[in-house]
Every structure is written in C-alpha cells, then in structure tokens.
Amino acid sequence: MPALRNRLRRFIDHWLFRVGPSEHAPIVLRQRRIFVLPTRSGIVFALALAVMLLASINYNLSLGFGLVFLIAGVAVASIVHAFRNLLHLSLSPGRAESVFAGDVAHFTLLLSNTRAAGRPGLRCSTRAGAAALDLGPSQTTEVTLPLATPTRGWHRPGRVTIETTYPLGLIRAWSIVTPDIRCLAYPTPEPDPPTLPRGPTDQSTGRRSGLGDDDFAGLRPHRLSDSPRHVAWKNVARGGPMLTKEFAGAEGGAVELDWHDLPANLDVEQRLSRFTAWILTASVAGRPFALSLPHWAAPASSDPRHISTCLRQLALYSLQERDDE
Amino acid sequence: MNKASDLPGASRYWLLGSIAITIAPHAEHFPAWLLGLCASLVLAQAAMVRRGHPPPHRLVLALVALVASVGVKLQFDHFFGKDPGVALLAVLLSIKQLESRAPRDVHAAVLLSYFLQMSLFLYDQTPLVGLLVIVGTLASTVTLLSLQAPREPALAQLRTGAVLLAQGLPFMLVLFLLFPRVQGPLWGLPNDAYSGTTGLSDTMAPGSIAELSQSDAIAFRAAFRERTPPPAQRYWRGPVLTLFDGRTWRQASSPILAAPPYRPSGPAYDYRLTLEPHNQNWLLALEHPGAGIDGARYTADLRLLATEAVRQRAGFDLRAYPETQPGLTEDARVLALARQLPDGFNPRTRALAQKLARRAASDQAIVDASVTYLRDASLVYTLTPPVLGVHTVDEFLFDTHRGFCEHFASAFVFLMRAADVPARVVTGYQGGEINPVDGTLVVRQSDAHAWAEVWLRGRGWVRVDPTALAAPRRLESGIADALSDLDGLPLLMRPELSWLRNVRHRWDALSNTWNQWVLGYNPDRQREFLANIGVGQPDWKAYGGLLGASAGALMLLLFAWAYLQRPSRDALDRAWANFCRKLAKHGVSRHPWEGPKDYGLRAARARPANAAELQEIADVYARLRYGARHDASATRDLAKRIRRLKLK
Numbered sequence: 023m024p025a026l027r028n029r030l031r032r033f034i035d036h037w038l039f040r041v042g043p044s045e046h047a048p049i050v051l052r053q054r055r056i057f058v059l060p061t062r063s064g065i066v067f068a069l070a071l072a073v074m075l076l077a078s079i080n081y082n083l084s085l086g087f088g089l090v091f092l093i094a095g096v097a098v099a100s101i102v103h104a105f106r107n108l109l110h111l112s113l114s115p116g117r118a119e120s121v122f123a124g125d126v127a128h129f130t131l132l133l134s135n136t137r138a139a140g141r142p143g144l145r146c147s148t149r150a151g152a153a154a155l156d157l158g159p160s161q162t163t164e165v166t167l168p169l170a171t172p173t174r175g176w177h178r179p180g181r182v183t184i185e186t187t188y189p190l191g192l193i194r195a196w197s198i199v200t201p202d203i204r205c206l207a208y209p210t211p212e213p214d215p216p217t218l219p220r221g222p223t224d225q226s227t228g229r230r231s232g233l234g235d236d237d238f239a240g241l242r243p244h245r246l247s248d249s250p251r252h253v254a255w256k257n258v259a260r261g262g263p264m265l266t267k268e269f270a271g272a273e274g275g276a277v278e279l280d281w282h283d284l285p286a287n288l289d290v291e292q293r294l295s296r297f298t299a300w301i302l303t304a305s306v307a308g309r310p311f312a313l314s315l316p317h318w319a320a321p322a323s324s325d326p327r328h329i330s331t332c333l334r335q336l337a338l339y340s341l342q343e344r345d346d347e
Numbered sequence: 348m349n350k351a352s353d354l355p356g357a358s359r360y361w362l363l364g365s366i367a368i369t370i371a372p373h374a375e376h377f378p379a380w381l382l383g384l385c386a387s388l389v390l391a392q393a394a395m396v397r398r399g400h401p402p403p404h405r406l407v408l409a410l411v412a413l414v415a416s417v418g419v420k421l422q423f424d425h426f427f428g429k430d431p432g433v434a435l436l437a438v439l440l441s442i443k444q445l446e447s448r449a450p451r452d453v454h455a456a457v458l459l460s461y462f463l464q465m466s467l468f469l470y471d472q473t474p475l476v477g478l479l480v481i482v483g484t485l486a487s488t489v490t491l492l493s494l495q496a497p498r499e500p501a502l503a504q505l506r507t508g509a510v511l512l513a514q515g516l517p518f519m520l521v522l523f524l525l526f527p528r529v530q531g532p533l534w535g536l537p538n539d540a541y542s543g544t545t546g547l548s549d550t551m552a553p554g555s556i557a558e559l560s561q562s563d564a565i566a567f568r569a570a571f572r573e574r575t576p577p578p579a580q581r582y583w584r585g586p587v588l589t590l591f592d593g594r595t596w597r598q599a600s601s602p603i604l605a606a607p608p609y610r611p612s613g614p615a616y617d618y619r620l621t622l623e624p625h626n627q628n629w630l631l632a633l634e635h636p637g638a639g640i641d642g643a644r645y646t647a648d649l650r651l652l653a654t655e656a657v658r659q660r661a662g663f664d665l666r667a668y669p670e671t672q673p674g675l676t677e678d679a680r681v682l683a684l685a686r687q688l689p690d691g692f693n694p695r696t697r698a699l700a701q702k703l704a705r706r707a708a709s710d711q712a713i714v715d716a717s718v719t720y721l722r723d724a725s726l727v728y729t730l731t732p733p734v735l736g737v738h739t740v741d742e743f744l745f746d747t748h749r750g751f752c753e754h755f756a757s758a759f760v761f762l763m764r765a766a767d768v769p770a771r772v773v774t775g776y777q778g779g780e781i782n783p784v785d786g787t788l789v790v791r792q793s794d795a796h797a798w799a800e801v802w803l804r805g806r807g808w809v810r811v812d813p814t815a816l817a818a819p820r821r822l823e824s825g826i827a828d829a830l831s832d833l834d835g836l837p838l839l840m841r842p843e844l845s846w847l848r849n850v851r852h853r854w855d856a857l858s859n860t861w862n863q864w865v866l867g868y869n870p871d872r873q874r875e876f877l878a879n880i881g882v883g884q885p886d887w888k889a890y891g892g893l894l895g896a897s898a899g900a901l902m903l904l905l906f907a908w909a910y911l912q913r914p915s916r917d918a919l920d921r922a923w924a925n926f927c928r929k930l931a932k933h934g935v936s937r938h939p940w941e942g943p944k945d946y947g948l949r950a951a952r953a954r955p956a957n958a959a960e961l962q963e964i965a966d967v968y969a970r971l972r973y974g975a976r977h978d979a980s981a982t983r984d985l986a987k988r989i990r991r992l993k994l995k
Contacts, residue, residue, distance in 0.1 A: 063450075067454070084867070085480070089465050093515070095519045098518055098898075102906060109909060109910070189496065190488065
C-alpha cells in the first residue's frame with residue numbers, strides 16, 4: 023500500500039504540480055506552475071459572506087447586497103493579487119556549505135524580483151524548515167533554508183515550496199520548485215576519538231612551534247569545521263563572537279591514517295567516523311596527515327584543499343552517487 | 348493563557364481604527380451606556396496597543412461580556428431582534444478586538460465588523476450611510492492586508508487596500524445587476540424589524556395627526572406622466588374611519604373587491620407612486636384609482652390596498668380619476684353605520700345639529716348650513732391645539748376654537764351624523780410639493796390630513812374638507828401658509844428658509860433617483876433590466892451564463908493587469924535603451940555581450956560625424972552605471988542629451 027501511495031503521490035506531483043527533476047538556474051515562475059486555493063480563513067470568509075447574503079435577502083437590504091458583492095469582489099481580486107505576487111519571480115540556487123552528518127545544513131536560494139512593484143509576504147519552505155521574506159521593487163534577496171542531513175553523502179533539498187497568502191490571507195498561491203542544489207554531509211566525527219596514530223616518520227623530539235592541543239596559544243575566528251570542544255564558550259556566553267582556542271603543541275610528524283590499521287572490530291561507518299574525527303584533530307593541530315582508503319589514497323599534507331578532499335572521500339565512500347563534479 | 352500578542356503592531360492599529368469607524372455610525376441608535384461601553388473598550392485597547400501591553404485576561408473579558416449581555420437584556424427585554432442583535436454584535440466586536448492575540452482573532456474581528464457595517468443598512472440606506480460603510484470596509488480590509496504585509500508602510504497598505512476595493516467594484520456592479528434576486532423575507536423577521544417606520548395609523552384621536560405633522564419625513568412620491576392635478580384635487584386616500592367611541596375614530600371592516608366599486612369618470616392622471624415603507628397595507632392612492640392595478644385590491648370604502656404590508660419602498664403604476672362620483676348606490680348597512688353616534692357625548696353639538704336640520708329641507712341643505720356655520724365660527728387652524736376633555740367636539744367648537752385637521756373633520760362628521768346625514772372621516776395626505784429639480788411630487792408626513800365624506804342621494808360620497816373652511820390656503824399652498832402661527836412647524840417648512848428648501852429639493856431629487864435605481868432594484872426591476880439588454884425570459888441558465896460571462900471577462904482583465912507589469916528599469920536604463928534604439932535605427936545595434944565603452948567606440952567608428960558625442964555618451968553611461976555613486980542630476984542630463992541626439 024505505501025508503495026502505491028508513493029507512486030500516486032509522484033504521479034500527482036508530476037502531472038498536477040509539475041514537479042520535475044532538478045532545474046537549472048534560474049527558475050522563473052510562470053502561470054502554469056503557480057497554483058491558488060483558498061486558505062482555511064478564506065473558506066470561513068466565504069461562509070460569512072454567504073450568511074451576509076442571506077441576511078440581505080431576508081431584510082431586502084439593497085445596499086447589503088452591494089456590500090456583500092463588493093467584499094466578494096475584493097476577495098476575488100485578491101486571488102489575482104496572490105497569483106501576481108509569485109508571477110515571474112525568479113529563483114536561482116545559491117550555495118550550500120558542507121556539514122557533518124546529523125547537523126542541519128543550510129542552503130541559499132536567490133530570489134529576484136524584476137518588476138517595479140514589490141512582492142511582500144513571501145514564504146519559502148522545505149521539509150526541514152521555512153523562511154519568510156519581503157522582496158522590494160527590483161530587488162534580489164538571498165534566502166537561507168535548512169536542510170536535514172541524517173547521513174553522510176550528498177543531500178538535496180528536494181521540493182522547495184514558495185508560497186504567499188498576500189494580500190488578505192484568504193488565498194494561498196504556491197509553486198513547487200526543485201532547485202539544482204546539493205549539500206555534502208561529511209561523516210559524523212567520532213565524539214571521543216583515540217589520540218592520533220603516529221606515523222612512521224614521526225620523530226619524538228619535535229620542535230614546539232606548530233599548533234596542537236597541549237598549551238593554549240591564542241584565539242582565532244571560528245570556522246565551521248572547528249571542533250566544538252575548542253570553542254571559547256566563555257567568550258560566547260559574554261555575547262562575543264564564536265572564537266576557537268588554538269593550542270601550541272609539540273609539532274608531530276605527518277600522521278598516517280590507514281584504513282587497514284584500524285581495529286578489525288570497527289564497521290565501515292565507525293571507521294569513517296574515526297577518520298573524520300582524526301582529520302579534524304590533525305587539521306586543528308596543523309599536522310600533515312596522509313589518508314589511505316581501500317581504493318584511494320592521498321599523500322601527507324596539511325593543505326586545506328587536501329583536508330576537504332579527504333573529508334569528501336570519506337563522505338562519499340562506497341556511495342552510489344560519486345563525486346561527479 | 349495570557350501570553351503577549353504576536354500580532355504586528357500595524358495590524359492592531361488598523362483593527363482598532365476599523366472598529367472605531369464601524370461602531371461610530373451606530374451611535375445614533377445605541378443606548379448611551381452601550382456606546383460608552385464600546386468606546387471605553389476601544390480606548391482601553393488603544394492605550395494597551397500604544398504601551399505594548401498584552402491582551403487582558405480572558406476571565407475579565409468574559410465578565411465584561413456577561414455584564415453587557417445582561418445590560419442588553421434589560422434594555423431590550425429580549426435577545427432576538429434587530430436592535431438587541433446589533434447591540435450584541437457591537438459588544439462582541441469590542442471584546443474580540445481587545446483579546447486579539449493571533450491572526451485568526453483578527454480575521455474573526457474583521458468578519459464581525461463587516462457584519463456590523465452591514466447592520467447599519469437595517470436602519471438607513473442613504474448614499475451617505477453607504478459611503479460611511481465603504482470607508483469602514485476599506486479599513487477592515489486593510490487590517491487583513493496588514494497581517495500579510497506587516498513591514499509595508501501604512502500608506503502603502505492603505506493604497507493596496509484601495510486598489511483591491513477598486514478592483515472589487517466592477518464585480519460588485521455585475522453581481523448587483525445580475526445576481527438572481529429573490530423577494531425576501533425568507534423566514535420570519537423579528538417583531539421590531541420595521542419599528543421606526545412612521546405614517547398614518549388606522550385610528551384617529553385629537554392630536555394624532557398634528558403629531559405626525561411634526562415630521563418632515565417623506566411619505567411617498569408621485570411622478571405624474573403628463574400633467575399634474577391641481578392642488579385642490581390632491582387628496583391621497585388612506586384609512587376610512589367610520590366607528591366613533593366619543594374620542595377615537597376607527598375603521599369599520601369593509602369587504603375587499605377585485606374591481607373598484609365605482610365607474611371612473613372625468614380626466615385621468617397617470618403616475619408612478621413610490622411609497623416609503625409604512626408597515627401597513629394601504630396604498631395612498633390619489634382619489635379615485637382606476638381599475639386594473641398589479642398587486643392591488645379595492646375595498647368597498649374606496650381604499651386601495653396592497654396584498655401585503657408595505658415593508659420596503661414599493662412602486663405602483665396608478666391612474667387617478669379625481670372627478671369620479673363614487674358610492675352612487677351604497678349598501679344600507681354602510682349608511683346605517685355612517686349615521687351612528689355614541690350616546691352621552693357632545694350634547695351642545697347635538698343641539699346645534701338639530702337646530703340646523705330643522706331649518707334645512709334636504710341633506711344637501713344641512714351640509715351647506717353646517718359648512719356656513721363652521722366658516723363663521725372663527726375657528727383657528729393650529730398645530731398646537733389645547734388639550735381636550737371628554738366632550739371633544741363641544742369643547743373645540745364652543746370653547747377653545749383651536750384645532751388641527753382631525754378636530755375639524757371629527758367635528759364636521761359628528762355634526763352630520765347628529766343631523767342624521769351619513770358621514771365618515773377619511774385620513775390620508777393632502778397636497779404635496781413639486782420638486783423643481785426632477786418634477787416629482789413629494790408628499791411628506793407633515794402633509795397628513797383628515798377630511799370628511801358625506802353621502803348624498805344621487806351624488807354618492809361627497810368630499811367635504813372642513814379644514815379648508817377655516818384655513819382655505821391649506822389646499823392651495825400647503826400647511827406652512829395655512830397655519831395662523833408657526834409654532835411647532837418643522838424647521839424646513841418655515842417659509843423664510845427658502846434657500847434651505849432649495850438645497851433640500853436637490854437632495855430629495857438625488858435620493859429619489861437613488862431609491863428608484865439602487866434601493867428599489869428588486870426582482871421586477873431586474874427582469875426589466877434583463878429585458879432591456881435582450882434577455883426576455885430569464886431562467887437560471889440565462890442568469891448563470893450572463894453572470895459567468897461578465898465575471899469571466901472581469902477576471903481576464905484582472906489577469907491582464909497582473910501580467911502587464913512594467914519590468915523595472917530605472918531612468919538610466921531607459922535612457923541607455925533609448926540610445927541603443929536610436930543607433931540601431933542607423934544600423935549600429937548593440938550586441939548582447941557588448942559593454943558600453945566598446946559599443947560607444949564601434950558606434951563612433953560607424954558614424955564619424957557624431958563620433959565624439961557618441962563616445963562621450965557611452966563613457967558617461969558607463970561611469971554612472973558602474974560608478975560608486977548614484978547621481979540623479981547627471982542621469983537626467985544624460986537622458987536629455989540622448990533625447991536630443993540627432994544622428995547625421
């Protein structure tokens with residue numbers, strides 16, 4: 023039964039709401055993909071008008087007829103206003119920052135209004151959340167929407183509903199778009215990883231110059247990939263910006279992260295988790311590391327590009343949808 | 348329970364304003380305490396909105412509602428009916444706005460205020476009231492709007508609301524004309540639905556018509572087709588009062604006939620009578636109506652009746668024959684009733700009647716003698732007659748000598764009956780004023796009148812107007828001229844205020860048009876209208892088709908409006924587009940990928956005669972477009988320069 027319901031749902035989406043595969047930028051909302059239906063308030067409003075009409079007939083109130091018809095006319099005009107509020111609105115996919123699985127990712131859409139009249143009371147929503155905005159005349163605004171990332175790998179927001187109940191809240195006009203945007207979720211870092219394994223080239227007499235986690239060395243602005251344990255929470259609690267504590271540690275040599283060196287009792291996801299945690303630790307410490315996976319390997323480096331490439335490899339490890347960029 | 352309101356501030360202000368505008372016009376017919384309650388609730392809300400307080404606790408509001416309901420019950424005695432209904436609605440609205448927390452509450456309050464705006468029409472449907480209601484509707488609609496666009500400035504909200512209202516207007520017009528009209532009421536109306544209608548009653552006691560004469564409300568209008576009868580023939584017949592108990596005259600039952608009980612004769616006058624609602628079934632037709640009137644019946648005592656009480660303004664096409672002689676052969680029982688007098692009243696008048704009768708040879712002679720007596724009795728016609736005791740006629744004729752038309756009519760009929768001449772009192776209206784603006788004859792409550800009818804063998808029922816004996820000018824030029832003093836006369840009837848009357852004439856003509864075409868648009872008028880546009884026999888299909896087609900056409904227009912949105916281009920873009928167009932005409936059209944400087948260079952090469960000018964324009968455009976600062980005056984200069992550019 024659920025399978026049938028899903029197929030029916032897909033059919034309705036495709037045939038009625040014209041939800042297709044991801045669309046390339048920019049998406050301009052035309053009349054064929056804008057839908058209007060009364061809201062709950064709209065239905066109550068219509069019922070109230072019907073009662074007023076009955077009262078007008080019963081009391082033979084000519085001006086009562088006039089008033090009911092005027093308000094009905096206003097309600098009908100509001101259908102067109104709602105439709106017009108979305109008509110020719112243009113959407114382009116914006117950025118999506120990578121996150122760790124389990125966090126909420128955020129992606130952006132660029133909404134641009136190309137006409138001389140404003141578009142108030144717009145609302146964009148996905149399954150994970152919503153955002154409200156007003157678009158001024160010929161204005162382009164970035165709207166940020168949340169995206170749940172329960173697992174590692176690529177995530178797409180799927181259907182984004184853009185809707186408005188402007189002007190009177192009686193009519194809801196909406197359109198469903200599938201922006202071509204995806205967000206990479208790295209594996210969830212293991213919460214309490216063992217200390218970094220020592221590589222074969224490791225010298226025990228390192229110079230105390232690089233950054234590690236031994237002694238507090240200073241603060242720098244927070245980066246998304248920083249471990250929460252290194253955030254200067256005291257500063258945040260005082261209302262200050264997010265800062266990350268840096269530590270001066272013994273400069274270790276390159277770290278060797280090898281799939282086959284991990285304990286045999288760990289499954290694939292646990293291995294990926296641990297590697298992720300280790301890569302974070304190493305990058306915070308500024309130590310170069312080498313990563314070798316069953317089908318892929320990278321030589322030691324502490325370059326930011328290297329870090330993100332490795333995290334990406336971990337995120338997409340053995341997944342269907344490979345890195346196709 | 349008592350969480351702060353999460354409504355936008357603008358919405359709370361708009362709601363407050365719209366409710367004040369909605370309740371204020373009801374002030375006229377609300378009791379003072381109710382008005383005070385509503386006003387203080389609205390003011391309380393205003394104070395709370397200004398200070399940002401959350402709505403008061405629901406228990407407090409429930410208590411206020413309870414007290415108000417008890418008040419309404421005490422005031423009106425019941426809950427069901429027009430007045431208590433409207434009062435409760437106003438209380439409900441005042442409380443609802445006070446406890447509005449969520450958008451849903453605002454929606455409910457706006458719907459309530461629409462209801463309350465419509466209820467104003469139960470009392471009055473003048474253009475002015477219509478205008479007031481439209482202002483209220485605009486404010487209520489903007490309240491809804493402000494919920495959806497809370498960050499727009501108030502003026503922009505108001506403008507959008509006005510645009511919506513303006514776009515609703517054509518729909519209103521189409522629906523008003525074409526929505527199939529049904530004659531109400533659909534169900535029983537509360538008893539007080541028509542309270543407040545004024546007009547003649549079916550009894551007459553001393554003072555009753557004088558009281559009616561204080562009102563200058565319009566009773567009915569008559570639009571004569573070709574000619575207007577002379578003032579002396581303008582007797583509009585209402586209730587005929589045959590039964591007398593010594594003080595009050597009442598109607599006797601009279602059989603209802605399908606055709607008039609007389610043969611119309613003499614000149615005929617065609618006219619359209621438009622009656623204001625008086626909640627009675629008599630039509631105040633000009634004496635004496637001809638046969639064959641739609642929706643009307645005749646009575647043996649020469650009245651014209653509608654099939655139902657006239658509860659809304661109604662129009663009738665009538666024909667009058669003022670010189671008809673009705674009742675040439677009258678039923679003996681009717682004549683017997685017309686001779687009856689209660690015993691023990693007015694002994695002096697009875698004595699006078701006997702004296703007059705002894706001297707006269709015929710009924711006609713008795714009538715003449717009585718008329719002569721009354722004319723010479725130096726009676727005074729006044730709106731403020733003294734209060735009379737038991738022997739009303741005696742006191743009027745012999746002691747006070749002051750009376751209004753009901754005193755004259757009553758005295759004359761008593762005198763006739765005491766002399767054994769069949770007579771009865773007829774009430775109705777006499778006269779009327781021709782509005783010079785649109786030529787209709789306007790008859791007001793102040794034209795209410797009572798006269799007498801005597802039955803003479805061979806002549807039937809003959810009208811005698813005893814008032815005219817004392818105040819002959821009453822017939823010719825109306826009540827204001829006839830009264831010997833102006834006490835108690837409505838302000839506008841006073842002769843010295845003629846300019847004011849002139850204004851009133853214009854206003855009356857306007858409201859007559861309004862009444863005929865807006866308020867009087869009923870199922871009949873609708874059929875007439877449809878016949879005029881070529882739909883002879885409208886059925887449901889015709890109504891549906893017409894309504895659907897017109898509404899569809901309006902909808903298409905609205906969608907066209909939605910599509911025809913000018914793409915926004917600022918002045919600089921427009922100027923540059925103009926420049927490109929001019930060059931394109933001369934064979935140098937800009938490539939889509941071409942920047943202004945490149946284009947300017949290419950154009951300069953292609954049109955060496957204008958080279959310097961073209962390149963400079965392109966440079967200035969590039970500087971204005973991509974420069975850091977916006978420079979409005981430089982933009983204007985550039986636009987002017989481009990407009991003046993002549994390519995050689």
